[in-house]
Amino acid sequence: MFWAENWIGTGSLELRFRRLYNLSCQKREPVKNMGYWENGVWRWSFRWRRRLQGREVGWFEELTGVLRAAQLVENKQDSWVWELEGGGSYSVNSSYVFLQGQNLGETNxxxxxxxxxxxxxxxxxxxxxxxxxxxxxxxxxxxxxxxxxxxxxxxxxxxxxxxxxxxxxxxxxxxxxxxxxxxxxxxxxxxxxxxxxxxxxxxxxxxxxxxxxxxxxxxxxxxxxxxxxxxxxxxxxxxxxxxxxxxxxxxxxxxxx
Known part of the structure; x- marks a missing residue:
């Protein structure tokens, strides 16, 4: 879900951009319905209840800046990635190090x-x-x-x-x-x-x-x-x-x- 879920790694967009969420006509849409592919490039497409004005325009610019970090891939299924390992696969060691707040080379x-x-x-x-x-x-x-x-x-x-x-x-x-x-x-x-x-x-x-x-x-x-x-x-x-x-x-x- 584009607005409700933490799919981009910075918390839910609904909470971060509450005013824009309230104005959106796409509140319950998944990410794939929030834009389209054009010549291999993803284009975002938003629909609002009315024209954005004042501070709302600035918030929308901030939202688009956040979305630039999303690297969408055409015709590929979603998958979970463990961010603490370079290869994206979960390991007990990396989670242990994270919970300990230590560097990988440190031992107790x-x-x-x-x-x-x-x-x-x-x-x-x-x-x-x-x-x-x-x-x-x-x-x-x-x-x-x-x-x-x-x-x-x-x-x-x-x-x-x-x-x-x-x-x-x-x-x-x-x-x-x-x-x-x-x-x-x-x-x-x-x-x-x-x-x-x-x-x-x-x-x-x-x-x-x-x-x-x-x-x-x-x-x-x-x-x-x-x-x-x-x-x-x-x-x-x-x-x-x-x-x-x-x-x-x-x-x-x-x-x-």
Missing amino acids: PVFSWIWTAPAPSNIKAFAWRVMLGRIQTRDNLLKRQVIHTAAEALCPLCGRVEESCSHLLFTCPAALLIWYDVYAWLGVSTAQIPVGEVHLLQFASIGSNKSQKLGEVAIWLTVVWSLWCVRNRIVFSGVSYLKTKFWSRFSLNRGSG
């Missing part, structure tokens, strides 16, 4: 550890979103106005602090108990770091060689994924026995205050 060791760890792809993808702060914790939902009150944004595990990615996975008392047990199982004593990227790098450093480090990363992925799954089962399924397990363990360590 955290993501390298995540993608090469021996773990299912859905868990790796989850950890990737953790590093970007894009999991749907309640602080993000509050910002997007999916929920509306501070009480709704409290952590479902401890019920005391606003749920954020950092709190839920690293500093919540319930999560801390899990991490303390994991570190004790590995024979390590260390301070807890609330930043996901640094936390993972610290955890990977427990291993003495690359193979062991990948194993540590796999353990780290298992812990954060398990905490997220427990959280979701409490929130969405009301699985009370899981919550009781966390709280019975938590109450033994937090004192009576």
Whole structure:
């Protein structure tokens, strides 16, 4: 649709040139009906409810300037093109680089550890979103106005602090108990770091060689994924026995205050 759809890559022309759209007699026409081919050259042909005047003439000149960027090809079907690759074909790498806001040559060791760890792809993808702060914790939902009150944004595990990615996975008392047990199982004593990227790098450093480090990363992925799954089962399924397990363990360590 010429006016309604973002076919030229600058947003819909309907929104950008609202006054011209209101005057158009071709509001619901596709691009192919907005002109004609003449000796292999595309000619635009507009029909208006009345003669353009004043500022409308300037807006029309701006519209024709925008349309010069459209390279229409005769007798060829439309097709989707991925603009982040020179060949026009989609690639995971280019979308990853785009989301990271990095240049193609730049790498981050955290993501390298995540993608090469021996773990299912859905868990790796989850950890990737953790590093970007894009999991749907309640602080993000509050910002997007999916929920509306501070009480709704409290952590479902401890019920005391606003749920954020950092709190839920690293500093919540319930999560801390899990991490303390994991570190004790590995024979390590260390301070807890609330930043996901640094936390993972610290955890990977427990291993003495690359193979062991990948194993540590796999353990780290298992812990954060398990905490997220427990959280979701409490929130969405009301699985009370899981919550009781966390709280019975938590109450033994937090004192009576």
